[in-house]
Amino acid sequence: MKTWFFSCLLSSLCFAGSLALAQTAPAPSPLSAENSPSTTELPRPLTAAPPPEPELPSWGDYLAPSVPSIAPRFTEYTVIGPPVGIIQQPQGQDYRIAISDPGTLLDNDRQIGQVVNIFRPDGMAPIGVFGDHNLPAGTMHVSYRYLQNSYDQNYTGSQRISVGSVAAHYPYAPANGMSNSQVALIEYGVTTDLTLLAYLPFQHNEINYQTSSTEYKATFTNPGDIRLMGLYVLNRGDRSQSHLNLGLSVPVGMLESQTVMPSPTAPNLPYQLRTSSGTYDMILGYTYRGQTDNWTWGAQGTGIVRTGKNTLGYELGNEVDFTSWLSRRLTDRWSTSARIDAHLMNQISGADTRLDPTLSPVNQTNSQGGRSINALLGMNFYLSRPESRVFEQRLFLEAGVPMYQTVNGPQLGISWILNAGWGTSF
Numbered sequence: 361m362k363t364w365f366f367s368c369l370l371s372s373l374c375f376a377g378s379l380a381l382a383q384t385a386p387a388p389s390p391l392s393a394e395n396s397p398s399t400t401e402l403p404r405p406l407t408a409a410p411p412p413e414p415e416l417p418s419w420g421d422y423l424a425p426s427v428p429s430i431a432p433r434f435t436e437y438t439v440i441g442p443p444v445g446i447i448q449q450p451q452g453q454d455y456r457i458a459i460s461d462p463g464t465l466l467d468n469d470r471q472i473g474q475v476v477n478i479f480r481p482d483g484m485a486p487i488g489v490f491g492d493h494n495l496p497a498g499t500m501h502v503s504y505r506y507l508q509n510s511y512d513q514n515y516t517g518s519q520r521i522s523v524g525s526v527a528a529h530y531p532y533a534p535a536n537g538m539s540n541s542q543v544a545l546i547e548y549g550v551t552t553d554l555t556l557l558a559y560l561p562f563q564h565n566e567i568n569y570q571t572s573s574t575e576y577k578a579t580f581t582n583p584g585d586i587r588l589m590g591l592y593v594l595n596r597g598d599r600s601q602s603h604l605n606l607g608l609s610v611p612v613g614m615l616e617s618q619t620v621m622p623s624p625t626a627p628n629l630p631y632q633l634r635t636s637s638g639t640y641d642m643i644l645g646y647t648y649r650g651q652t653d654n655w656t657w658g659a660q661g662t663g664i665v666r667t668g669k670n671t672l673g674y675e676l677g678n679e680v681d682f683t684s685w686l687s688r689r690l691t692d693r694w695s696t697s698a699r700i701d702a703h704l705m706n707q708i709s710g711a712d713t714r715l716d717p718t719l720s721p722v723n724q725t726n727s728q729g730g731r732s733i734n735a736l737l738g739m740n741f742y743l744s745r746p747e748s749r750v751f752e753q754r755l756f757l758e759a760g761v762p763m764y765q766t767v768n769g770p771q772l773g774i775s776w777i778l779n780a781g782w783g784t785s786f
Contacts, residue, residue, distance in 0.1 A: 435459065442497035443551040446592070474552075475596050476649050479752055479785070481695035481742035482656040482687035485649075487756030488701070488736065488779040489683055491557055491605045492647055492658060494591055495549030495785075503783030505543040505756075511772035512536040515730075518766040523570050526770050532576060532627050532720035534772050537567040539632075541584065545783075552593070557607070559587035563635040567722065567772075569627070576626065580633040586610045589643060599652065605645030605662060611636050611670070622714040630715065630722035631676075631708060632772075638670025659684040669710050677706025677729045687740070697738040697758070705729040707768050727769030734777060736760030753784045 436458045477483050478493050485492035487505055495501055514521045514534065527533035544560040561584035569576040589607030622629045645662030664679040685699035708725035715723040738758035758779040765773050 444553050445551055446554050447551070475599050476601050476651045476656065479744070480689060481691075481693055481740045481754070482654075482689040482697070483651075484740075484754070484783075485658055485660075486685055486687070486697045486699050486736065486738040486740075486758045486779070487781045488699070488738075488758050488777075489658075489660060489685065490545070490559065491589055491591055491607075491645065491662070492649065492660060494553070494555045494593055494601070494603055495547055497549050497551050499549045499785055501545075501547040501783060501785045503545045503547075503781055505541075505545060505779065505781035507541040507543065508778045509539045510536075510775045510777075511538065512775045513773050514770055515765065515767045515773040516770055518764070520773075521770065526721065527570055527572065530718070530720050530770075532569040532571055532722075534720065534722055535568050535570045535575070537632070537772050538565070540564045554593075555591040557587075557589040557591065559589070561585070561635075565633045565635065567627075567630070567633060569720065578626070578628055578630070578633060580629060580635065582635045583612055584635045585637060585641075586612055587643060591647075600648070600650040602646065602648040605643065605647060605660075607643035607645075609637065609641035609643060609664065611638050611640065622712070624716055625719075627715070627720040627723055630720065631674075631712070631725070631728055632722055637666065637676045638672060639675065640667050641665060642667065654689045656687045656689070657685065672712045672714075674708055674710035674712050674725065676708055679706075680704040692744075693742050695740045695742070697740065699736045699738065699758070699760070701734045701736065701760075702732070703734070704731045721770040724769065727767075727771050730765065730767030730771065730773075732765035732774060733763045734760050734774070735763050736777060736779075738779075753782070756781045756783070 436456050474494075474496055476493070478495075483493070488507065512535075514523060514526050523533050523535050540563065542562045542564075546558045546560070547555055549555050562581075563584045564579070564581040566577065566579040569578070587607055587609050589605060591603050591605055593601060593603045595602045642665040643662065644665065645660060647658065647660040649656065649658040651657075659682075661680075661682045663681070666675050666678055669675040681701065681703050683699060683701040685697055687695050687697040689695045705728075707727075707729040711717075711725050717724045721727040736758050737760065738756065740757075741755040743753045743755075756779070758777075760777045762774045767773060
């Protein structure tokens with residue numbers, strides 16, 4: 361009986377285990393033997409696109425590593441602005457400024473009150489213009505200028521006349537001539553409003569004459585009259601400025617002690633060859649300048665007023681000059697300019713009795729002076745050197761020809777003009 365019971369129990373357990381295995385057995389694979397493709401067929405490609413390749417890291421150029429951009433840190437400083445007015449008065453001119461680099465304090469200070477930036481290639485007027493700009497306080501500008509006027513044609517009024525027609529009336533007929541001036545110009549900014557200027561010229565003049573039998577040349581080289589000037593700002597606007605030009609011309613030509621003396625038989629030292637007026641002369645003028653990002657323009661009117669006759673008994677005529685210019689900045693170093701210059705000079709009053717007026721028209725006081733309008737084109741090159749004590753250097757070049765001229769009596773007229781120079785500030 362027990363044997364039969366255990367046999368039945370064992371059979372029940374075996375049947376239950378087979379049912380459990382049947383329920384947990386995996387489903388047949390689709391690639392089973394009966395459903396598997398033929399071994400000659402190729403596997404089908406996947407229809408989904410592969411994922412994109414990751415971007416390679418950019419490490420830069422190890423020879424020139426990039427510098428990460430860091431926002432500058434600004435710090436406020438209390439500084440003293442440049443003095444204004446006629447006399448340096450720093451009291452009450454302190455102000456606060458926020459900058460990121462303390463090394464730029466001096467450069468910022470130089471620009472305070474300078475509504476027209478002269479430290480760019482078009483910032484200063486063409487080389488033939490004097491007293492056109494004010495300097496920042498404490499700044500000095502030194503320049504050398506070579507100015508040349510050439511004369512090769514005789515005029516009566518505005519009409520050209522031949523040398524032969526002049527030679528028919530005078531033993532010495534001027535055929536051509538030249539006037540050269542080498543000028544050392546020293547400028548100093550006393551305050552933001554006042555700039556002092558010293559004009560130190562050295563001149564060489566010559567005239568070639570035609571006589572009935574030969575040619576004759578007369579030359580004279582001597583220091584010219586020194587000019588001392590002050591430029592005082594009258595008004596500052598929106599990138600524009602006007603100032604007053606006041607000065608005095610001091611005679612240093614020493615007319616009585618010149619080595620070349622007039623001759624009764626040849627025009628050795630006529631009025632046009634002399635380098636001094638022999639009188640203390642007043643200089644008055646007014647200058648206006650304006651500026652944009654790429655253009656600078658200006659206009660200037662000046663006059664020389666004689667104060668009386670010199671020790672030789674004559675007085676040069678008063679002079680008036682009006683000039684206007686326009687400059688275009690091409691790059692940070694180059695600029696071009698165009699200028700119109702109108703000049704008026706009255707004839708001489710009195711006479712030097714040592715000169716014989718019958719020898720040549722250059723010895724006649726009523727054949728001096730005239731009016732002219734000249735057109736000039738120029739080029740400026742600016743070299744900035746912020747790493748040096750010398751802040752900047754520049755080269756100037758200007759050339760022109762007369763558009764109109766009329767003279768008093770038989771006289772040589774201008775044929776062309778050449779101005780060149782160099783300047784530096786520190």
